[in-house]
Amino acid sequence: MTSTGCAIVGSAETEVGRALDRTGLDLKLDAATKAIRDAGLTKTQIDGVVAWQPRREPVPNHSAFVAEQLGIAPRYVADISLGGAACASTVVSAVAAIRAGLASTVLCLGGDGKSSVDGKGRRGRLASHRQDFRNPYGGEGAPILYGLMARRHMHEYGTTSEQLGAVAVACRRHASLNPNSQMRQPITIADHQASPMVVDPLRRLDCSLISDGAGAVVVTSAERARDLPHKVVHILGMATACRYGDVTYQASMTTSAAVEASRAAFGAAGITPEDVDLVELYDCFTHVVLIQIEDYGFCAKGESGSFVEGGRIEIGGQLPVNTHGGLLSQAHVGGMLHITEGVTQIRGDGGERQVENARIAVVSGQCGELGIHVTLVLGSERT
């Protein structure tokens, strides 16, 4: 194995839930201060801040504003607005900045008060050229674009609604083992099948949650990490890839930039899919997990439907997926909690949901209906 030379040394989550009545800023500062403390650092040792830019309620100069609130004057700041790819991209940006000498210790931050500040003002407003060709058809809403992909996957490969349900069931089981999750009541495939169609073929239980919450991690060099309190979580490899910004007009809706990102990240880390102990895959909808399982090479194209059946992606199975419960059942905090969970698993702090001998955890982020992808390979050792 090889490494980027950087590691995650601090990690924290806030409480998560619906309508916590806390602002996004409050939640993010909570996560930030906890992550810095978890790293055994003081705030003045943070010289970089990279923040996820919330799409619904953008904050100008977001990362700088967070830094100001923390009372620090970092050398490096960056805001990243790539939707569900942004949280994983904060880590990519942190590693790049550290390796370029722009910073030594970077705070990466994501989350907001989404359900408390509903973004109602945006309804009916056409904000982009692409929306001129979508919203007049009632095409607004993530389940619509994603649903078109799910339909194609079912058409091309015979994937069934019950197979999508297996992803929802696995995530819910894992959330039931996670004290910090929004939905803890286990569900069955029958529950999934009984949940109403929202955007046919997607049922309510195929859709992720709306949540308030935040997460943060602190990234520094692997050398520096050895002097800090926690077991070192190395960033063994990482990569980004982009095929498109919007799936609507693409010739294929069933394969994605996850192909290029995962190949490059696995290559950088010197690993193959067989080496991976668990994955935290961005799961805004159940079928998005299926497409990633294929594109990452965990099974052949088109075979993810049968792959996820029979508990294979549950803890104790061949490839545990979303050990925290994911966006589907823990909370939708933009994907930052996929990263904090990867850290928890590699540290061995997962408690009831700990994967045995977890040495390599893969984390993904994606947006643009899988057109933009980020892969992080986290690991307990570096050779």
Next chain:
Amino acid sequence: MRRPPKPLPIVDHDTKAYWEGCLRGELLLQRCSACGAFRHPPSPMCSGCLSTEHEWVSAKGTGTVYSFVIVRRAFHPAWETDVPYVVAIVELDEGPHIMTNVTDIDPDQIEIGMAVQVWFDQASDAIALPKFRTRQGVTAC
């Protein structure tokens, strides 16, 4: 409570000819003058050869359903009385994909590959939206 109106496209320099065509009952596609590739939605440049020269060509207005969803819960209050309705991607015979509604059919009867034909829904004085309905007795694929 009064429902807000359905959003309509904002006509700009890149899309003006397209929407004017729709008002006349013509579905226009841009064809790159340099490499001949069709494209949709309208854009200032060919993503293949980067030429900014193009002609507007009248499409046949026929194609097949590439994918579709049946929206059963409205995400926008203006569609609350429309559910269930179909949002589809239609593959035009010229090649490009177009997002649209497939109308005049029981949503549960729609299938991928179904042959469809354009019609124009006069949404306002300035805007007619190209929508599609099935071609009677014709099923491709």
